[in-house]
Amino acid sequence: MFALVDCNNFYVSCERVFNPRLEGVPVVVLSNNDGCIISRSNEAKALGLKMAEPVFKRKDLIEQHNVQVFSSNYALYGDMSHRVMETLKRFSPHIEIYSIDEAFLDLSGMEVDQYEYCQNIRRVIQKELGIPIGIGIGATKSLAKIANKIAKKNEGVFTIDSERKRDWALRNTQIDDVWGVGRQYATLLKRNGIGTAYDFTQQNPEWIRKNMTVMGLRLWEELHGRSCIPLETVMPAKKNIATTRAFGKKTANIENLREAVSTYAAACAGKLRRQKSIARYVTVFIHTDPFSDRERYQSFSITATLSEASNSDIILVEAALKCLEQIFRPNLLYKKAGVIVSEITKGEAFQGNLFEKHNREKLDSISKVTDSLNNQYGRGTLKLAIQGSGKEWKLKQEKLSPGYTTRWDGIIEVGG
DNA sequence: TCTGGGGTCCTAGGACCC
DNA sequence: TCTGGGGTCCTAGGACCC
Numbered sequence: 395m396f397a398l399v400d401c402n403n404f405y406v407s408c409e410r411v412f413n414p415r416l417e418g419v420p421v422v423v424l425s426n427n428d429g430c431i432i433s434r435s436n437e438a439k440a441l442g443l444k445m446a447e448p449v450f451k452r453k454d455l456i457e458q459h460n461v462q463v464f465s466s467n468y469a470l471y472g473d474m475s476h477r478v479m480e481t482l483k484r485f486s487p488h489i490e491i492y493s494i495d496e497a498f499l500d501l502s503g504m505e506v507d508q509y510e511y512c513q514n515i516r517r518v519i520q521k522e523l524g525i526p527i528g529i530g531i532g533a534t535k536s537l538a539k540i541a542n543k544i545a546k547k548n549e550g551v552f553t554i555d556s557e558r559k560r561d562w563a564l565r566n567t568q569i570d571d572v573w574g575v576g577r578q579y580a581t582l583l584k585r586n587g588i589g590t591a592y593d594f595t596q597q598n599p600e601w602i603r604k605n606m607t608v609m610g611l612r613l614w615e616e617l618h619g620r621s622c623i624p625l626e627t628v629m630p631a632k633k634n635i636a637t638t639r640a641f642g643k644k645t646a647n648i649e650n651l652r653e654a655v656s657t658y659a660a661a662c663a664g665k666l667r668r669q670k671s672i673a674r675y676v677t678v679f680i681h682t683d684p685f686s687d688r689e690r691y692q693s694f695s696i697t698a699t700l701s702e703a704s705n706s707d708i709i710l711v712e713a714a715l716k717c718l719e720q721i722f723r724p725n726l727l728y729k730k731a732g733v734i735v736s737e738i739t740k741g742e743a744f745q746g747n748l749f750e751k752h753n754r755e756k757l758d759s760i761s762k763v764t765d766s767l768n769n770q771y772g773r774g775t776l777k778l779a780i781q782g783s784g785k786e787w788k789l790k791q792e793k794l795s796p797g798y799t800t801r802w803d804g805i806i807e808v809g810g
Numbered sequence: 811t812c813t814g815g816g817g818t819c820c821t822a823g824g825a826c827c828c
Numbered sequence: 829t830c831t832g833g834g835g836t837c838c839t840a841g842g843a844c845c846c
Binding site: 424425426427428429430432446447448449450451453466607608609632633634635636637638639640683684685730732790 | 816820
Binding site: 432492493495573574577579606609 | 843844846
């Protein structure tokens with residue numbers, strides 16, 4: 395049996411832990427650049443605020459109901475997520491961290507009342523971390539997902555542990571709420587008279603295979619209670635790593651783009667080092683504002699191949715800047731840039747190049763020093779000069795809460 | 811004025827090989 | 829009259845997830 399643990403309205407819940415005045419009132423958290431709504435309290439949902447909706451479109455409603463608005467504070471959410479996962483590990487050694495706010499636990503072989511066991515997990519996470527969670531239990535991951543949705547509307551835990559309950563759960567789940575069915579497939583399925591998860595299980599598997607590939611077929615099996623998606627307890631190394639951002643202010647200035655692109659390239663290098671990998675391809679893209687009525691949308695990108703795979707800031711920044719020079723066109727207002735590294739391999743499986751001009755050991759020791767200084771004194775303490783200050787282009791984050799758990803100056807003061 | 815930032819997997823079709 | 833059959837690899841595009 396699988397249990398899916400999902401934190402309720404996770405980012406909002408994190409904000410509430412350190413700011414209890416937010417309890418019981420509508421709260422939303424925005425995406426980077428304070429652009430879209432990406433987390434909503436139940437009160438905000440009840441007001442009709444939608445997921446991924448641009449916040450400027452709902453300004454009136456937000457003011458009218460005094461909705462509390464926050465910029466994303468990923469340092470806080472990442473740290474809280476880590477604490478939740480560590481706590482969950484006490485309850486099952488077999489755990490897959492599926493996303494920042496979700497984890498699958500393997501409950502098979504445990505001699506416990508699963509419902510009670512999971513209610514206890516909820517109590518512990520609530521008490522120790524202040525984060526509300528819901529847990530769904532089922533014979534497959536897809537059924538656990540469905541159980542989780544039902545759990546949230548009821549007592550926080552729901553178990554699909556009989557044919558009768560499976561039947562009931564599937565009949566009461568809309569097809570677009572099923573894991574693996576997105577907008578396109580939902581439209582297709584509804585057009586063919588499939589409105590619920592139950593209808594889906596009654597459909598001919600040949601038809602599913604033909605219209606939804608093997609992914610659809612796998613889902614069909616899973617909803618019948620036959621597990622096809624195993625628990626992945628070790629996180630596989632990433633195959634692509636990206637750092638991309640929209641700018642706070644559009645810019646035509648190549649100096650700003652150089653700062654941004656080198657900052658993103660260095661960020662990718664850091665992510666590579668953390669998973670002990672090296673990459674051989676570097677892709678850089680820049681594009682103008684896709685929503686503008688005044689200018690035509692234009693987007694440019696190019697991929698460079700390194701002579702030797704690397705995870706050094708210096709190498710990746712150098713390559714990324716060369717890419718930028720090749721794709722940059724003057725007199726355009728750029729809105730966003732990004733760096734993606736791919737062809738990623740483990741650092742040990744290194745394929746050297748006889749004619750490489752850089753000394754790999756030297757670059758590695760530079761990375762070690764900068765990483766340790768930046769860990770100790772905060773990100774950005776030591777960086778390449780080309781990365782600049784970001785003053786001209788950095789994100790808008792006007793409503794950022796403090797780094798309650800990650801910075802000394804963010805710690806809550808009591809009394810005073 | 812104002813619209814996020816990451817990822818994964820699958821398939822079809824073309825190029826190329828013998 | 830008549831023009832094979834089987835592979836692999838790569839890429840772009842489309843679907844999905846949070």
